[in-house]
Amino acid sequence: MARPVIQSRKNPGxxxxxxxxxxAERLLPRPVLNTALHLGSDVSVPLMPAQRAxxxxxxxxxxxxxxxxxxxxxxxRAFLDSLMAKLRLARxxxxxxxxxxxxxxxxxxxxxxxxxxxxxxxxxxxxxxxMGASLSQFGRQIHMLRLxxxxxxxxxxxEKHFSGAVRFVWVNEPEQYLWQLKQVMEAGHxxxxxxxxxxxxxxxxxxxxxxxxxxxxxxxxxxxxLYQRPVAFAFAVPTGPGRVEVVPSQVLEPQASRKAAxxxxxxxxxxxxxxxxxxxxxxxxxxxxxxPLNEEAPVAPNSTPTATAG
Amino acid sequence: xADQLKQELKELIVETLHLEDVQPExxxxxxxxxxxxxxxxxxxxxxxxVQLEKTYGIKLGSSEESxxxxxxxxxxxxxxxxxxxxx
Numbered sequence: 001m002a003r004p005v006i007q008s009r010k011n012p013g014x015x016x017x018x019x020x021x022x023x024a025e026r027l028l029p030r031p032v033l034n035t036a037l038h039l040g041s042d043v044s045v046p047l048m049p050a051q052r053a054x055x056x057x058x059x060x061x062x063x064x065x066x067x068x069x070x071x072x073x074x075x076x077r078a079f080l081d082s083l084m085a086k087l088r089l090a091r092x093x094x095x096x097x098x099x100x101x102x103x104x105x106x107x108x109x110x111x112x113x114x115x116x117x118x119x120x121x122x123x124x125x126x127x128x129x130x131m132g133a134s135l136s137q138f139g140r141q142i143h144m145l146r147l148x149x150x151x152x153x154x155x156x157x158x159e160k161h162f163s164g165a166v167r168f169v170w171v172n173e174p175e176q177y178l179w180q181l182k183q184v185m186e187a188g189h190x191x192x193x194x195x196x197x198x199x200x201x202x203x204x205x206x207x208x209x210x211x212x213x214x215x216x217x218x219x220x221x222x223x224x225x226l227y228q229r230p231v232a233f234a235f236a237v238p239t240g241p242g243r244v245e246v247v248p249s250q251v252l253e254p255q256a257s258r259k260a261a262x263x264x265x266x267x268x269x270x271x272x273x274x275x276x277x278x279x280x281x282x283x284x285x286x287x288x289x290x291x292p293l294n295e296e297a298p299v300a301p302n303s304t305p306t307a308t309a310g
Numbered sequence: 311x312a313d314q315l316k317q318e319l320k321e322l323i324v325e326t327l328h329l330e331d332v333q334p335e336x337x338x339x340x341x342x343x344x345x346x347x348x349x350x351x352x353x354x355x356x357x358x359x360v361q362l363e364k365t366y367g368i369k370l371g372s373s374e375e376s377x378x379x380x381x382x383x384x385x386x387x388x389x390x391x392x393x394x395x396x397x
Binding site: 175176178179182202203219222223226258259 | 328351352353354355356357359360372373376
């Protein structure tokens with residue numbers, strides 16, 4: 001059956017792009033390949049004005065000043081590097097993952113090793129798709145939902161390589177997303193979701209992030225309450241060649257009361273965003289957000305804007 | 311009995327979705343539950359479907375079937391009467 005072609009802002013590259021990159025990596029020596037990739041990335045910057053503008057706006061927010069052109073190029077290069085890491089993983093070349101030495105490390109590891117379904121959140125940061133792979137190393141089967149796009153070879157290869165440990169649930173239509181998620185949750189699976197873009201989240205709430213109150217999807221916490229699942233976020237940040245640091249959030253345990261669960265979810269997610277902001281201040285190129293920054297929420301007349309951490 | 315089921319459904323909607331500003335009797339029998347005055351979204355639909363499945367022992371298989379069943383209180387009541395073991 002032919003797959004429907006979804007028009008999407010995601011994956012703006014050509015449909016043959018991943019196959020080309022995979023072939024280039026097999027054929028070219030690493031130094032030559034890296035030079036060619038970075039040149040190709042640099043050439044793409046002026047050819048992608050919308051992504052370039054979004055990158056510049058994000059970098060200005062995180063750096064506190066307008067970025068230099070070389071910094072925008074660096075942001076594009078970092079994204080290409082993450083794509084190459086995914087393609088390498090699909091060929092069996094996995095980076096070394098290690099969980100950062102943070103106070104919440106042990107609770108996160110306990111959840112990873114526990115024999116109970118959980119909800120893992122992440123964002124388009126660093127090696128997000130590879131993080132699903134790293135969680136599978138704890139013996140968990142991770143389900144990740146993806147909207148079918150024209151060029152999804154990278155994720156298909158990861159699924160093939162992990163032969164069942166990482167399952168991508170392909171969603172052909174955005175309106176099917178939640179219902180397919182329902183089936184996965186009811187089957188008792190552990191799910192990893194990306195939670196920085198509003199495209200799938202019907203519930204959104206405003207949180208402090210990068211100097212403003214911004215809208216973020218909040219659907220994850222409704223699902224966590226509905227199915228009584230613990231929630232943890234993790235960000236997989238490349239820190240050197242073949243080395244990835246997984247920075248976890250606190251673990252949020254489910255609560256019986258819907259109101260209490262959602263209130264705890266708000267506190268938890270603000271903590272997640274504070275953690276992300278700290279990471280981004282140190283590693284500004286790892287948030288692969290080449291779309292406009294999350295829209296600012298109107299400030300209520302009697303409220304005082306809260307300063308963001310970091 | 312039919313009116314009792316409709317009243318039950320209205321109460322279930324208000325309780326499940328914590329519609330603090332809505333009284334069950336304010337929900338009309340024949341108006342769309344989604345895209346109407348209740349301002350419900352797809353997560354609300356999911357929460358509602360999960361609760362309906364628990365309460366009435368029915369299974370709503372797909373998004374199309376669910377959204378059709380949630381067309382209005384009248385449609386939902388008919389749907390449950392046709393499929394629920396003890397509605």
